[in-house]
Amino acid sequence: GEDVEQSLFLSVREGDSSVINCTYTDSSSTYLYWYKQEPGAGLQLLTYIFSNMDMKQDQRLTVLLNKKDKHLSLRIADTQTGDSAIYFCAEGAFNKFYFGSGTKLNVKP
Amino acid sequence: DTGVSQNPRHKITKRGQNVTFRCDPISEHNRLYWYRQTLGQGPEFLTYFQNEAQLEKSRLLSDRFSAERPKGSFSTLEIQRTEQGDSAMYLCASILDRVAGELFFGEGSRLTVL
Numbered sequence: 001g002e003d004v005e006q007s008l009f010l011s012v013r014e015g016d017s018s019v020i021n022c023t024y025t026d027s028s029s030t031y032l033y034w035y036k037q038e039p040g041a042g043l044q045l046l047t048y049i050f051s052n053m054d055m056k057q058d059q060r061l062t063v064l065l066n067k068k069d070k071h072l073s074l075r076i077a078d079t080q081t082g083d084s085a086i087y088f089c090a091e092g093a094f095n096k097f098y099f100g101s102g103t104k105l106n107v108k109p
Numbered sequence: 110d111t112g113v114s115q116n117p118r119h120k121i122t123k124r125g126q127n128v129t130f131r132c133d134p135i136s137e138h139n140r141l142y143w144y145r146q147t148l149g150q151g152p153e154f155l156t157y158f159q160n161e162a163q164l165e166k167s168r169l170l171s172d173r174f175s176a177e178r179p180k181g182s183f184s185t186l187e188i189q190r191t192e193q194g195d196s197a198m199y200l201c202a203s204i205l206d207r208v209a210g211e212l213f214f215g216e217g218s219r220l221t222v223l
Contacts (some may be wrong), residue, residue: 004151025136036211042200043117043152043214051209088151090212095165097142097212099151 001097002093004100006089018076022089025070029091032065034074037086037102046074081107086108111214115201121221123163124190130218131186133195134203138213141184143176144200145169146217191222 003025012018024032029057030051035043049056049063056063071076076083086102112117114133115166122128134141155174160181166169170176175211178184188195201205204212 033212035214040219042113042216043202045213047212048210065114079150089159092212095157096154098154099144101151 004098006087006100006103007100009104009106012079013108013109014079016079017029017031018074018079018083018105018107020025020074020076020087020089020105022068022072022100022103024072024076024089024091024098025089025107026093026098027067027070028093031092032063032072033088033090033092033097034061034063034072035088035090037088043088075104076105079107081109083107113201113203113213115199115215115218117218118216119221121129121223123223125190126189126191127187129185129207130199130220131183131185131200131204132201132215133183134201135205135213138205139181140204140206141178142202142204142212143184143186144202146198146200147196155186155199175199185188187222188219193222196220196222 005023033048041103041105060077064073084107086104088102089100112223116131142157143155146152158178173189176186198219200217202214
């Protein structure tokens with residue numbers, strides 16, 4: 001349950017939607033997470049989804065979970081320059097949490 | 110509540126010196142985690158506590174590393190005889206068992222070993 005894979009980079013134009021993808025391996029994961037990290041800062045919890053859900057929407061953020069394929073995505077609608085950061089996908093069971101290497105989102109004006 | 114607090118935010122030390130980092134979790138959060146993050150990587154699990162009990166340690170945690178949570182509130186992470194390879198961001202996170210989903214991180218303590 002320790003392999004969480006993400007693409008390294010994503011570049012979008014301001015106002016477009018961004019979709020960041022993640023795959024994981026542990027079928028016993030209870031929660032799947034998305035975190036945002038800005039330079040020199042800690043990880044900010046954006047949203048999380050319980051493993052028995054398919055979708056969760058929170059303002060501009062939509063999380064989709066395909067448990068069969070162990071695929072998680074984060075869609076950011078109307079992406080802004082302030083969304084430029086590194087986004088981490090993580091999987092968690094009761095006691096352990098494993099993180100991907102992060103996707104660097106670059107938002108061009 | 111101001112969230113998870115870590116001190117110091119930055120530490121520069123010479124190889125061979127000892128350093129200690131402190132983490133104050135969110136009040137009433139009974140589980141506390143330490144992670145290490147190097148440039149371009151995601152956080153790697155080091156150890157975690159349930160109240161004052163240290164329940165698991167990663168293989169990454171060599172004998173030079175020790176962590177404590179003596180009263181089940183704040184925690185310290187000490188690195189003895191630091192090496193250049195210890196240079197990293199050390200992140201602390203806490204979670205309340207009853208709301209198991211929400212794992213919150215502090216701002217991290219950046220260690221530079223010269």
